[in-house]
Amino acid sequence: xxxxxxxxxxxxxxxxxxxxxxxxxxxxxxxxxxxxxxxxxxxxxxxxxxxxxxxxxxxxxxxxxxxxxxxxxxxxxxxxxxxxxxxxxxxxxxxxxxxxxxxxxxxxxxxxxxxxxxxxxxxxxxxxxxxxxxxxxxxxxxxxxxxxxxxxxxxxxxxxxxxxxxxxxxxxxxxxxxxxxxxxxxxxxxxxxxxxxxxxxxxxxxxxxxxxxxxxxxxxxxxxxxxxxxxxxxxxxxxxxxxxxxxxxxxxxxxxxxxxxxxxxxxxxxxxxxxxxxxxxxxxxxxxxxxxxxxxxxxxxxxxxxxxxxxxxxxxxxxxxxxxxxxxxxxxxxxxxxxxxxxxxxxxxxxxxxxxxxxxxxxxxxxxxxxxxxxxxxxxxxxxxxxxxxxxxxxxxxxxxxxxxxxxxxxxxxxxxxxxxxxxxxxxxxxxxxxxxxxxxxxxxxxxxxxxxxxxxxxxxxxxxxxxxxxxxxxxxxxxxxxxxxxxxxxxxxxxxxxxxxxxxxxxxxxxxxxxx
Ligand SMILES: Cc1cc2nc3c(=O)[nH]c(=O)nc-3n(C[C@H](O)[C@H](O)[C@H](O)COP(=O)(O)OP(=O)(O)OC[C@H]3O[C@@H](n4cnc5c(N)ncnc54)[C@H](O)[C@@H]3O)c2cc1C
Numbered sequence: 001x002x003x004x005x006x007x008x009x010x011x012x013x014x015x016x017x018x019x020x021x022x023x024x025x026x027x028x029x030x031x032x033x034x035x036x037x038x039x040x041x042x043x044x045x046x047x048x049x050x051x052x053x054x055x056x057x058x059x060x061x062x063x064x065x066x067x068x069x070x071x072x073x074x075x076x077x078x079x080x081x082x083x084x085x086x087x088x089x090x091x092x093x094x095x096x097x098x099x100x101x102x103x104x105x106x107x108x109x110x111x112x113x114x115x116x117x118x119x120x121x122x123x124x125x126x127x128x129x130x131x132x133x134x135x136x137x138x139x140x141x142x143x144x145x146x147x148x149x150x151x152x153x154x155x156x157x158x159x160x161x162x163x164x165x166x167x168x169x170x171x172x173x174x175x176x177x178x179x180x181x182x183x184x185x186x187x188x189x190x191x192x193x194x195x196x197x198x199x200x201x202x203x204x205x206x207x208x209x210x211x212x213x214x215x216x217x218x219x220x221x222x223x224x225x226x227x228x229x230x231x232x233x234x235x236x237x238x239x240x241x242x243x244x245x246x247x248x249x250x251x252x253x254x255x256x257x258x259x260x261x262x263x264x265x266x267x268x269x270x271x272x273x274x275x276x277x278x279x280x281x282x283x284x285x286x287x288x289x290x291x292x293x294x295x296x297x298x299x300x301x302x303x304x305x306x307x308x309x310x311x312x313x314x315x316x317x318x319x320x321x322x323x324x325x326x327x328x329x330x331x332x333x334x335x336x337x338x339x340x341x342x343x344x345x346x347x348x349x350x351x352x353x354x355x356x357x358x359x360x361x362x363x364x365x366x367x368x369x370x371x372x373x374x375x376x377x378x379x380x381x382x383x384x385x386x387x388x389x390x391x392x393x394x395x396x397x398x399x400x401x402x403x404x405x406x407x408x409x410x411x412x413x414x415x416x417x418x419x420x421x422x423x424x425x426x427x428x429x430x431x432x433x434x435x436x437x438x439x440x441x442x443x444x445x446x447x448x449x450x451x452x453x454x455x456x457x458x459x460x461x462x463x464x465x466x467x468x469x470x471x472x473x474x475x476x477x478x479x480x481x482x483x484x485x486x487x488x489x490x491x492x493x494x495x496x497x498x499x500x501x502x503x504x505x506x507x508x509x510x511x512x513x514x515x516x517x
Pocket of ligand 1: 160162
Protein backbone atom coordinates (compact mmCIF):
# COMPACT_ATOMS: atom_id res chain seq x y z
CA UNK A 1 0.00 0.00 0.00
CA UNK A 2 1.08 3.60 -0.56
CA UNK A 3 2.37 5.51 2.41
CA UNK A 4 -0.62 7.44 3.66
CA UNK A 5 -0.37 10.62 5.64
CA UNK A 6 -2.93 9.87 8.30
CA UNK A 7 -5.66 7.28 8.71
CA UNK A 8 -9.12 8.19 9.97
CA UNK A 9 -9.91 7.16 13.55
CA UNK A 10 -11.13 3.57 13.79
CA UNK A 11 -10.10 2.57 10.26
CA UNK A 12 -7.36 -0.06 9.95
CA UNK A 13 -4.60 0.10 7.34
CA UNK A 14 -6.04 -2.99 5.72
CA UNK A 15 -9.54 -1.57 5.48
CA UNK A 16 -8.19 1.71 4.15
CA UNK A 17 -6.18 -0.09 1.46
CA UNK A 18 -9.25 -2.02 0.37
CA UNK A 19 -11.29 1.16 0.13
CA UNK A 20 -8.55 2.89 -1.86
CA UNK A 21 -8.49 -0.06 -4.27
CA UNK A 22 -12.25 0.34 -4.77
CA UNK A 23 -11.88 4.07 -5.33
CA UNK A 24 -9.17 3.38 -7.94
CA UNK A 25 -11.44 0.97 -9.73
CA UNK A 26 -14.22 3.54 -9.74
CA UNK A 27 -12.29 6.73 -10.53
CA UNK A 28 -9.03 5.57 -12.10
CA UNK A 29 -5.54 5.93 -10.67
CA UNK A 30 -5.22 9.66 -11.38
CA UNK A 31 -8.28 10.57 -9.35
CA UNK A 32 -7.29 8.81 -6.15
CA UNK A 33 -4.50 10.66 -4.37
CA UNK A 34 -3.36 8.56 -1.46
CA UNK A 35 0.34 9.16 -0.98
CA UNK A 36 1.97 11.68 1.32
CA UNK A 37 3.35 13.54 -1.67
CA UNK A 38 0.07 13.83 -3.55
CA UNK A 39 -1.81 15.02 -0.48
CA UNK A 40 0.49 18.01 0.06
CA UNK A 41 -1.71 20.50 -1.88
CA UNK A 42 -4.50 19.81 0.63
CA UNK A 43 -2.37 20.54 3.69
CA UNK A 44 -1.43 24.18 3.12
CA UNK A 45 -2.75 25.70 6.30
CA UNK A 46 -2.57 29.42 7.02
CA UNK A 47 -4.32 29.15 10.37
CA UNK A 48 -2.44 28.61 13.63
CA UNK A 49 -3.01 25.20 15.20
CA UNK A 50 -1.68 23.45 18.26
CA UNK A 51 -0.72 20.56 16.02
CA UNK A 52 -1.05 20.57 12.21
CA UNK A 53 -1.32 16.77 12.20
CA UNK A 54 -4.82 17.09 13.69
CA UNK A 55 -5.97 18.43 10.32
CA UNK A 56 -4.05 16.09 8.04
CA UNK A 57 -6.16 14.32 5.40
CA UNK A 58 -5.59 10.69 4.47
CA UNK A 59 -5.90 11.35 0.76
CA UNK A 60 -8.06 12.99 -1.86
CA UNK A 61 -10.58 11.89 -4.47
CA UNK A 62 -11.35 13.93 -7.57
CA UNK A 63 -14.61 12.66 -9.09
CA UNK A 64 -15.89 13.95 -12.41
CA UNK A 65 -19.62 13.33 -12.10
CA UNK A 66 -22.57 13.17 -9.74
CA UNK A 67 -22.76 9.40 -10.26
CA UNK A 68 -19.16 9.05 -9.12
CA UNK A 69 -19.93 11.11 -6.02
CA UNK A 70 -22.84 8.78 -5.24
CA UNK A 71 -20.62 5.72 -5.65
CA UNK A 72 -17.85 7.24 -3.53
CA UNK A 73 -20.31 7.78 -0.70
CA UNK A 74 -21.49 4.17 -0.99
CA UNK A 75 -17.90 2.98 -0.52
CA UNK A 76 -17.39 5.41 2.36
CA UNK A 77 -20.49 4.06 4.10
CA UNK A 78 -19.22 0.51 3.75
CA UNK A 79 -15.78 1.28 5.17
CA UNK A 80 -16.94 4.07 7.55
CA UNK A 81 -14.52 6.43 5.85
CA UNK A 82 -15.06 10.17 6.35
CA UNK A 83 -14.85 12.57 3.38
CA UNK A 84 -14.46 16.35 3.45
CA UNK A 85 -16.09 17.95 0.37
CA UNK A 86 -14.49 21.01 -1.17
CA UNK A 87 -15.42 22.88 -4.32
CA UNK A 88 -12.34 24.93 -5.21
CA UNK A 89 -10.70 24.33 -1.82
CA UNK A 90 -9.23 27.73 -1.14
CA UNK A 91 -10.89 28.53 2.14
CA UNK A 92 -7.83 30.50 3.16
CA UNK A 93 -7.75 31.72 6.71
CA UNK A 94 -10.57 29.29 7.59
CA UNK A 95 -8.68 26.03 7.03
CA UNK A 96 -7.82 26.03 3.29
CA UNK A 97 -8.68 22.57 1.92
CA UNK A 98 -7.98 20.68 5.14
CA UNK A 99 -10.55 18.77 7.18
CA UNK A 100 -11.66 19.53 10.75
CA UNK A 101 -10.56 16.11 12.02
CA UNK A 102 -7.55 14.00 10.98
CA UNK A 103 -7.62 11.29 8.34
CA UNK A 104 -10.60 12.47 6.29
CA UNK A 105 -10.40 11.97 2.54
CA UNK A 106 -10.76 15.23 0.67
CA UNK A 107 -13.65 14.99 -1.79
CA UNK A 108 -12.29 17.51 -4.25
CA UNK A 109 -14.99 18.55 -6.73
CA UNK A 110 -12.83 20.85 -8.83
CA UNK A 111 -13.12 18.60 -11.91
CA UNK A 112 -16.88 19.07 -11.86
CA UNK A 113 -16.61 22.55 -13.28
CA UNK A 114 -19.33 23.01 -15.86
CA UNK A 115 -21.24 26.23 -16.23
CA UNK A 116 -24.47 24.36 -16.88
CA UNK A 117 -26.69 27.27 -17.76
CA UNK A 118 -26.79 31.04 -17.83
CA UNK A 119 -30.27 32.42 -18.37
CA UNK A 120 -29.62 35.89 -19.73
CA UNK A 121 -33.27 36.98 -19.44
CA UNK A 122 -33.77 35.86 -15.84
CA UNK A 123 -30.16 36.71 -14.90
CA UNK A 124 -29.49 33.34 -13.27
CA UNK A 125 -26.75 30.73 -13.42
CA UNK A 126 -26.59 27.02 -12.66
CA UNK A 127 -23.08 25.88 -11.79
CA UNK A 128 -21.08 22.86 -10.79
CA UNK A 129 -18.89 23.18 -7.67
CA UNK A 130 -15.52 23.43 -9.42
CA UNK A 131 -16.40 26.59 -11.36
CA UNK A 132 -14.16 29.50 -10.34
CA UNK A 133 -15.19 33.14 -10.38
CA UNK A 134 -12.53 33.72 -13.03
CA UNK A 135 -14.01 31.00 -15.23
CA UNK A 136 -17.50 32.46 -14.87
CA UNK A 137 -16.19 35.98 -15.44
CA UNK A 138 -14.41 34.90 -18.63
CA UNK A 139 -17.50 33.04 -19.82
CA UNK A 140 -19.69 36.13 -19.41
CA UNK A 141 -17.13 38.29 -21.15
CA UNK A 142 -16.44 35.91 -24.04
CA UNK A 143 -20.14 35.50 -24.67
CA UNK A 144 -20.91 39.18 -24.30
CA UNK A 145 -23.43 38.52 -21.54
CA UNK A 146 -24.31 41.79 -19.76
CA UNK A 147 -24.29 40.34 -16.25
CA UNK A 148 -21.78 41.00 -13.48
CA UNK A 149 -20.37 38.91 -10.67
CA UNK A 150 -20.06 39.51 -6.99
CA UNK A 151 -16.67 38.27 -5.83
CA UNK A 152 -14.87 37.83 -2.53
CA UNK A 153 -11.65 39.85 -2.43
CA UNK A 154 -9.60 37.06 -4.00
CA UNK A 155 -12.10 36.13 -6.71
CA UNK A 156 -9.96 34.60 -9.46
CA UNK A 157 -8.84 31.53 -7.51
CA UNK A 158 -11.95 30.71 -5.52
CA UNK A 159 -15.44 29.75 -6.55
CA UNK A 160 -19.09 30.75 -6.07
CA UNK A 161 -20.30 27.35 -4.87
CA UNK A 162 -17.72 26.86 -2.08
CA UNK A 163 -17.89 30.50 -1.07
CA UNK A 164 -21.68 30.49 -0.90
CA UNK A 165 -21.73 27.20 1.02
CA UNK A 166 -19.51 28.80 3.66
CA UNK A 167 -21.81 31.86 3.53
CA UNK A 168 -19.10 34.17 2.25
CA UNK A 169 -19.54 37.75 1.15
CA UNK A 170 -18.59 40.11 -1.66
CA UNK A 171 -18.98 43.83 -2.23
CA UNK A 172 -21.61 44.63 -4.86
CA UNK A 173 -25.38 44.79 -4.21
CA UNK A 174 -25.34 40.97 -4.49
CA UNK A 175 -22.71 40.70 -1.75
CA UNK A 176 -24.61 38.47 0.68
CA UNK A 177 -23.99 35.36 -1.35
CA UNK A 178 -26.39 32.94 0.27
CA UNK A 179 -29.21 35.45 -0.25
CA UNK A 180 -28.49 35.29 -3.99
CA UNK A 181 -28.41 31.48 -4.12
CA UNK A 182 -31.45 29.79 -5.67
CA UNK A 183 -31.76 26.01 -5.82
CA UNK A 184 -29.23 23.28 -5.09
CA UNK A 185 -28.60 19.70 -6.06
CA UNK A 186 -27.34 17.72 -3.08
CA UNK A 187 -26.06 14.16 -2.92
CA UNK A 188 -27.11 12.85 0.48
CA UNK A 189 -24.95 10.43 2.45
CA UNK A 190 -27.17 7.51 1.37
CA UNK A 191 -26.64 8.42 -2.28
CA UNK A 192 -30.06 9.96 -2.86
CA UNK A 193 -30.13 13.14 -4.92
CA UNK A 194 -32.14 16.03 -3.55
CA UNK A 195 -32.97 19.04 -5.68
CA UNK A 196 -34.10 21.83 -3.40
CA UNK A 197 -36.74 24.49 -4.01
CA UNK A 198 -38.56 23.98 -7.32
CA UNK A 199 -35.85 21.62 -8.58
CA UNK A 200 -37.73 18.42 -7.79
CA UNK A 201 -40.88 19.34 -9.74
CA UNK A 202 -40.88 17.51 -13.09
CA UNK A 203 -40.53 19.92 -16.04
CA UNK A 204 -40.34 22.94 -13.72
CA UNK A 205 -38.48 25.90 -15.19
CA UNK A 206 -38.44 27.81 -11.91
CA UNK A 207 -35.53 26.08 -10.11
CA UNK A 208 -33.35 29.18 -10.35
CA UNK A 209 -36.26 31.63 -10.15
CA UNK A 210 -38.00 30.80 -6.85
CA UNK A 211 -35.98 29.99 -3.77
CA UNK A 212 -38.53 28.66 -1.34
CA UNK A 213 -40.25 25.73 -3.09
CA UNK A 214 -42.98 24.17 -0.97
CA UNK A 215 -42.91 23.06 2.65
CA UNK A 216 -39.81 23.43 4.80
CA UNK A 217 -37.05 25.42 3.14
CA UNK A 218 -33.92 23.28 3.48
CA UNK A 219 -31.15 24.96 1.49
CA UNK A 220 -29.74 26.55 4.63
CA UNK A 221 -29.01 23.20 6.27
CA UNK A 222 -26.55 22.38 3.50
CA UNK A 223 -24.47 25.52 4.16
CA UNK A 224 -21.70 25.53 6.78
CA UNK A 225 -22.72 21.97 7.49
CA UNK A 226 -21.97 18.31 6.85
CA UNK A 227 -25.40 17.06 5.78
CA UNK A 228 -24.79 16.57 2.05
CA UNK A 229 -22.48 17.10 -0.91
CA UNK A 230 -23.65 19.95 -3.10
CA UNK A 231 -23.17 19.08 -6.77
CA UNK A 232 -25.05 21.97 -8.41
CA UNK A 233 -26.03 25.43 -7.30
CA UNK A 234 -28.24 28.12 -8.77
CA UNK A 235 -27.25 31.76 -8.39
CA UNK A 236 -28.77 35.10 -9.24
CA UNK A 237 -26.50 37.41 -11.19
CA UNK A 238 -26.80 41.17 -11.30
CA UNK A 239 -27.45 42.91 -14.62
CA UNK A 240 -24.60 45.28 -15.40
CA UNK A 241 -25.90 48.79 -14.70
CA UNK A 242 -25.11 51.58 -17.15
CA UNK A 243 -23.02 53.37 -14.51
CA UNK A 244 -21.18 52.31 -11.35
CA UNK A 245 -19.86 55.24 -9.35
CA UNK A 246 -17.39 54.25 -6.60
CA UNK A 247 -16.75 56.33 -3.48
CA UNK A 248 -14.28 56.27 -0.63
CA UNK A 249 -14.91 58.08 2.64
CA UNK A 250 -11.89 58.83 4.81
CA UNK A 251 -12.18 59.32 8.55
CA UNK A 252 -9.03 60.60 10.21
CA UNK A 253 -9.54 59.36 13.78
CA UNK A 254 -10.00 55.90 15.17
CA UNK A 255 -12.81 57.19 17.42
CA UNK A 256 -14.76 58.26 14.29
CA UNK A 257 -15.95 54.65 14.03
CA UNK A 258 -19.11 55.47 16.02
CA UNK A 259 -20.43 58.29 13.85
CA UNK A 260 -19.21 56.68 10.64
CA UNK A 261 -21.05 53.41 11.29
CA UNK A 262 -24.18 55.23 12.48
CA UNK A 263 -24.19 57.25 9.26
CA UNK A 264 -24.03 54.07 7.19
CA UNK A 265 -26.94 52.31 8.93
CA UNK A 266 -29.88 54.20 7.37
CA UNK A 267 -28.12 54.31 4.02
CA UNK A 268 -27.79 50.53 3.94
CA UNK A 269 -31.21 49.73 5.40
CA UNK A 270 -32.93 52.03 2.92
CA UNK A 271 -30.79 50.63 0.11
CA UNK A 272 -29.60 54.11 -0.80
CA UNK A 273 -26.21 52.45 -0.69
CA UNK A 274 -27.02 49.08 -2.23
CA UNK A 275 -23.71 47.24 -1.95
CA UNK A 276 -22.02 45.47 0.95
CA UNK A 277 -19.86 48.31 2.24
CA UNK A 278 -16.26 47.73 3.21
CA UNK A 279 -15.29 49.77 6.25
CA UNK A 280 -11.56 49.24 6.56
CA UNK A 281 -9.10 50.13 9.29
CA UNK A 282 -5.93 51.83 8.05
CA UNK A 283 -3.73 49.00 9.33
CA UNK A 284 -5.46 46.42 7.12
CA UNK A 285 -5.21 48.77 4.14
CA UNK A 286 -1.53 49.28 4.93
CA UNK A 287 -0.93 45.53 5.03
CA UNK A 288 -2.20 45.25 1.43
CA UNK A 289 0.56 47.65 0.34
CA UNK A 290 3.46 47.21 2.76
CA UNK A 291 5.17 44.84 5.15
CA UNK A 292 5.12 45.61 8.86
CA UNK A 293 8.87 46.17 8.81
CA UNK A 294 8.32 49.02 6.34
CA UNK A 295 5.97 50.71 8.80
CA UNK A 296 7.68 50.24 12.15
CA UNK A 297 10.57 48.49 13.86
CA UNK A 298 8.64 48.40 17.15
CA UNK A 299 7.42 44.87 17.97
CA UNK A 300 4.64 46.38 20.12
CA UNK A 301 1.46 48.09 18.84
CA UNK A 302 1.98 50.41 15.86
CA UNK A 303 2.27 53.95 17.24
CA UNK A 304 -0.08 56.68 16.07
CA UNK A 305 2.73 58.73 14.44
CA UNK A 306 3.97 55.66 12.53
CA UNK A 307 0.42 54.88 11.46
CA UNK A 308 -0.37 58.44 10.37
CA UNK A 309 2.85 58.68 8.39
CA UNK A 310 2.05 55.65 6.29
CA UNK A 311 -1.66 56.51 6.01
CA UNK A 312 -0.68 59.87 4.54
CA UNK A 313 1.62 58.22 2.05
CA UNK A 314 -1.11 55.80 0.97
CA UNK A 315 -3.85 58.44 0.87
CA UNK A 316 -6.02 56.76 3.50
CA UNK A 317 -7.48 57.58 6.91
CA UNK A 318 -7.80 55.59 10.13
CA UNK A 319 -11.08 54.32 8.71
CA UNK A 320 -11.80 54.03 5.00
CA UNK A 321 -15.29 53.34 3.78
CA UNK A 322 -15.97 52.04 0.28
CA UNK A 323 -19.37 52.09 -1.36
CA UNK A 324 -20.75 52.55 -4.86
CA UNK A 325 -23.91 53.77 -6.51
CA UNK A 326 -25.35 51.75 -9.37
CA UNK A 327 -27.85 52.73 -12.08
CA UNK A 328 -28.28 55.44 -14.65
CA UNK A 329 -26.41 58.72 -14.31
CA UNK A 330 -29.70 60.40 -13.34
CA UNK A 331 -30.49 57.88 -10.59
CA UNK A 332 -26.97 58.14 -9.23
CA UNK A 333 -27.08 61.95 -9.18
CA UNK A 334 -30.27 61.90 -7.09
CA UNK A 335 -28.96 59.28 -4.65
CA UNK A 336 -25.53 60.88 -4.37
CA UNK A 337 -27.11 64.05 -3.00
CA UNK A 338 -28.95 62.13 -0.30
CA UNK A 339 -25.92 60.02 0.56
CA UNK A 340 -23.68 63.08 0.84
CA UNK A 341 -26.21 64.83 3.05
CA UNK A 342 -25.89 62.00 5.57
CA UNK A 343 -22.18 61.24 5.35
CA UNK A 344 -20.80 64.79 5.35
CA UNK A 345 -22.21 65.75 8.77
CA UNK A 346 -20.52 62.63 10.19
CA UNK A 347 -17.15 64.20 9.41
CA UNK A 348 -16.15 61.86 6.59
CA UNK A 349 -14.20 63.17 3.63
CA UNK A 350 -15.83 61.86 0.46
CA UNK A 351 -13.49 60.94 -2.37
CA UNK A 352 -14.66 60.11 -5.89
CA UNK A 353 -12.61 58.74 -8.74
CA UNK A 354 -11.89 62.29 -9.90
CA UNK A 355 -10.15 63.12 -6.60
CA UNK A 356 -8.63 59.69 -6.00
CA UNK A 357 -6.04 59.93 -8.77
CA UNK A 358 -3.83 56.86 -8.60
CA UNK A 359 -4.76 55.94 -5.01
CA UNK A 360 -4.08 52.18 -5.04
CA UNK A 361 -6.62 51.37 -2.37
CA UNK A 362 -9.39 53.33 -4.04
CA UNK A 363 -8.81 51.39 -7.24
CA UNK A 364 -8.56 48.06 -5.45
CA UNK A 365 -11.96 48.55 -3.84
CA UNK A 366 -13.45 49.96 -7.01
CA UNK A 367 -12.64 46.67 -8.70
CA UNK A 368 -14.38 44.71 -5.97
CA UNK A 369 -17.49 46.89 -6.12
CA UNK A 370 -17.60 46.38 -9.90
CA UNK A 371 -17.25 42.59 -9.58
CA UNK A 372 -13.82 42.62 -11.23
CA UNK A 373 -11.05 40.09 -10.61
CA UNK A 374 -8.24 41.06 -8.25
CA UNK A 375 -5.70 39.21 -6.13
CA UNK A 376 -4.06 42.28 -4.51
CA UNK A 377 -5.25 41.38 -1.03
CA UNK A 378 -3.10 38.27 -0.95
CA UNK A 379 -0.26 40.72 -0.19
CA UNK A 380 -1.40 40.91 3.42
CA UNK A 381 0.31 37.59 4.05
CA UNK A 382 3.71 39.21 3.75
CA UNK A 383 2.88 41.52 6.68
CA UNK A 384 4.88 39.68 9.34
CA UNK A 385 7.21 37.61 7.20
CA UNK A 386 7.42 34.97 4.54
CA UNK A 387 5.54 32.38 6.64
CA UNK A 388 2.22 34.00 5.74
CA UNK A 389 0.05 32.89 8.66
CA UNK A 390 -3.50 34.18 9.03
CA UNK A 391 -6.88 33.38 10.51
CA UNK A 392 -10.10 35.33 10.25
CA UNK A 393 -11.91 36.12 13.47
CA UNK A 394 -15.36 37.18 12.26
CA UNK A 395 -17.81 38.20 14.99
CA UNK A 396 -21.14 39.75 14.02
CA UNK A 397 -22.59 43.01 15.37
CA UNK A 398 -25.53 45.24 14.62
CA UNK A 399 -24.84 48.25 12.40
CA UNK A 400 -24.54 50.49 15.44
CA UNK A 401 -21.58 52.72 16.15
CA UNK A 402 -21.31 51.94 19.87
CA UNK A 403 -21.35 48.22 19.20
CA UNK A 404 -18.68 48.53 16.52
CA UNK A 405 -16.50 50.60 18.81
CA UNK A 406 -16.85 48.08 21.62
CA UNK A 407 -15.76 45.30 19.26
CA UNK A 408 -12.79 47.32 18.02
CA UNK A 409 -11.66 47.97 21.60
CA UNK A 410 -12.10 44.34 22.66
CA UNK A 411 -10.15 43.11 19.65
CA UNK A 412 -7.36 45.64 20.05
CA UNK A 413 -6.97 44.77 23.73
CA UNK A 414 -6.66 41.04 23.08
CA UNK A 415 -4.43 41.42 20.02
CA UNK A 416 -2.10 43.83 21.83
CA UNK A 417 -1.83 41.42 24.75
CA UNK A 418 -0.51 38.81 22.30
CA UNK A 419 1.65 41.35 20.48
CA UNK A 420 -0.35 41.13 17.25
CA UNK A 421 -1.90 43.89 15.16
CA UNK A 422 -5.48 44.96 14.63
CA UNK A 423 -5.60 44.38 10.86
CA UNK A 424 -9.33 44.45 10.35
CA UNK A 425 -12.43 45.94 8.83
CA UNK A 426 -16.19 45.58 8.76
CA UNK A 427 -18.42 44.40 5.93
CA UNK A 428 -21.68 46.28 6.36
CA UNK A 429 -24.71 44.21 5.37
CA UNK A 430 -28.38 45.18 5.47
CA UNK A 431 -28.71 44.88 9.24
CA UNK A 432 -25.39 43.41 10.34
CA UNK A 433 -21.71 44.07 10.60
CA UNK A 434 -19.33 41.25 9.82
CA UNK A 435 -16.24 42.30 11.74
CA UNK A 436 -13.42 40.72 9.75
CA UNK A 437 -10.29 40.64 11.85
CA UNK A 438 -7.35 39.00 10.13
CA UNK A 439 -5.02 37.75 12.84
CA UNK A 440 -1.76 37.93 10.88
CA UNK A 441 1.36 36.16 12.10
CA UNK A 442 4.43 34.49 10.66
CA UNK A 443 3.81 30.77 10.34
CA UNK A 444 7.56 30.13 10.14
CA UNK A 445 7.91 31.54 13.65
CA UNK A 446 6.78 28.80 16.06
CA UNK A 447 6.48 31.16 19.01
CA UNK A 448 4.38 33.64 17.04
CA UNK A 449 2.16 30.84 15.75
CA UNK A 450 1.55 29.78 19.35
CA UNK A 451 0.66 33.34 20.29
CA UNK A 452 -1.72 33.65 17.34
CA UNK A 453 -3.50 30.47 18.40
CA UNK A 454 -3.83 31.66 22.00
CA UNK A 455 -5.00 35.06 20.77
CA UNK A 456 -7.73 33.55 18.58
CA UNK A 457 -8.88 31.38 21.45
CA UNK A 458 -9.08 34.38 23.76
CA UNK A 459 -10.87 36.52 21.17
CA UNK A 460 -13.68 33.95 21.04
CA UNK A 461 -14.05 34.02 24.84
CA UNK A 462 -13.78 37.77 25.31
CA UNK A 463 -16.30 38.47 22.56
CA UNK A 464 -18.68 35.78 23.83
CA UNK A 465 -18.68 37.42 27.26
CA UNK A 466 -20.21 40.49 25.56
CA UNK A 467 -22.76 38.47 23.55
CA UNK A 468 -20.82 38.38 20.29
CA UNK A 469 -20.22 35.25 18.20
CA UNK A 470 -18.72 34.52 14.80
CA UNK A 471 -20.58 34.04 11.53
CA UNK A 472 -17.92 31.56 10.35
CA UNK A 473 -14.74 30.12 11.75
CA UNK A 474 -11.71 28.00 11.01
CA UNK A 475 -11.32 24.24 11.39
CA UNK A 476 -9.27 24.51 14.60
CA UNK A 477 -12.04 26.33 16.46
CA UNK A 478 -15.25 24.89 15.02
CA UNK A 479 -16.23 22.97 18.15
CA UNK A 480 -15.51 25.92 20.38
CA UNK A 481 -17.55 28.40 18.33
CA UNK A 482 -20.43 25.90 17.99
CA UNK A 483 -20.64 25.73 21.80
CA UNK A 484 -21.25 29.48 21.94
CA UNK A 485 -24.53 28.89 20.11
CA UNK A 486 -25.86 26.70 22.91
CA UNK A 487 -26.69 23.07 23.58
CA UNK A 488 -30.14 23.01 21.94
CA UNK A 489 -28.69 24.28 18.71
CA UNK A 490 -26.01 21.60 18.93
CA UNK A 491 -28.61 18.93 19.74
CA UNK A 492 -30.77 19.84 16.73
CA UNK A 493 -27.74 19.71 14.43
CA UNK A 494 -26.76 16.33 15.85
CA UNK A 495 -30.25 14.93 15.29
CA UNK A 496 -30.24 16.10 11.67
CA UNK A 497 -26.77 14.61 11.28
CA UNK A 498 -27.91 11.28 12.68
CA UNK A 499 -30.95 11.20 10.40
CA UNK A 500 -29.16 12.16 7.19
CA UNK A 501 -25.73 10.64 7.75
CA UNK A 502 -26.00 7.83 10.33
CA UNK A 503 -22.43 6.61 9.70
CA UNK A 504 -21.01 10.11 10.05
CA UNK A 505 -19.10 9.89 6.77
CA UNK A 506 -19.62 13.52 5.71
CA UNK A 507 -17.13 16.07 7.02
CA UNK A 508 -17.22 15.19 10.73
CA UNK A 509 -16.51 18.27 12.80
CA UNK A 510 -17.62 20.83 10.19
CA UNK A 511 -19.14 23.73 12.15
CA UNK A 512 -18.72 21.63 15.30
CA UNK A 513 -21.26 19.06 14.11
CA UNK A 514 -20.51 15.43 15.03
CA UNK A 515 -22.73 12.39 15.42
CA UNK A 516 -24.21 12.27 18.92
CA UNK A 517 -22.41 9.81 21.28
C1 LIG B 1 -6.77 37.73 1.32
C2 LIG B 1 -8.05 36.97 1.46
C3 LIG B 1 -9.24 37.64 1.30
C4 LIG B 1 -10.44 36.95 1.44
N1 LIG B 1 -11.59 37.64 1.22
C5 LIG B 1 -12.77 37.02 1.36
C6 LIG B 1 -13.97 37.73 1.12
O1 LIG B 1 -13.96 38.89 0.74
N2 LIG B 1 -15.14 37.09 1.31
C7 LIG B 1 -15.18 35.79 1.68
O2 LIG B 1 -16.28 35.24 1.83
N3 LIG B 1 -14.06 35.10 1.90
C8 LIG B 1 -12.85 35.66 1.74
N4 LIG B 1 -11.70 34.95 1.95
C9 LIG B 1 -11.79 33.57 2.49
C10 LIG B 1 -11.84 32.43 1.43
O3 LIG B 1 -10.63 32.34 0.74
C11 LIG B 1 -13.02 32.56 0.48
O4 LIG B 1 -14.23 32.57 1.21
C12 LIG B 1 -13.12 31.44 -0.55
O5 LIG B 1 -14.14 31.75 -1.47
C13 LIG B 1 -13.40 30.06 0.06
O6 LIG B 1 -12.77 29.09 -0.70
P1 LIG B 1 -13.46 28.36 -1.94
O7 LIG B 1 -14.30 29.33 -2.67
O8 LIG B 1 -12.38 27.66 -2.66
O9 LIG B 1 -14.46 27.35 -1.21
P2 LIG B 1 -14.15 25.85 -0.68
O10 LIG B 1 -12.88 25.87 0.07
O11 LIG B 1 -14.27 24.93 -1.82
O12 LIG B 1 -15.39 25.65 0.25
C14 LIG B 1 -15.50 26.24 1.51
C15 LIG B 1 -16.08 25.22 2.50
O13 LIG B 1 -17.43 24.93 2.13
C16 LIG B 1 -17.70 23.52 2.25
N5 LIG B 1 -17.98 22.99 0.91
C17 LIG B 1 -17.37 23.38 -0.22
N6 LIG B 1 -17.89 22.76 -1.27
C18 LIG B 1 -18.84 21.92 -0.80
C19 LIG B 1 -19.76 21.05 -1.44
N7 LIG B 1 -19.78 20.94 -2.75
N8 LIG B 1 -20.63 20.36 -0.67
C20 LIG B 1 -20.63 20.52 0.67
N9 LIG B 1 -19.79 21.36 1.32
C21 LIG B 1 -18.90 22.06 0.59
C22 LIG B 1 -16.46 22.90 2.86
O14 LIG B 1 -16.61 22.85 4.26
C23 LIG B 1 -15.36 23.88 2.49
O15 LIG B 1 -14.30 23.85 3.42
C24 LIG B 1 -10.46 35.58 1.79
C25 LIG B 1 -9.25 34.91 1.95
C26 LIG B 1 -8.06 35.60 1.76
C27 LIG B 1 -6.79 34.85 1.88
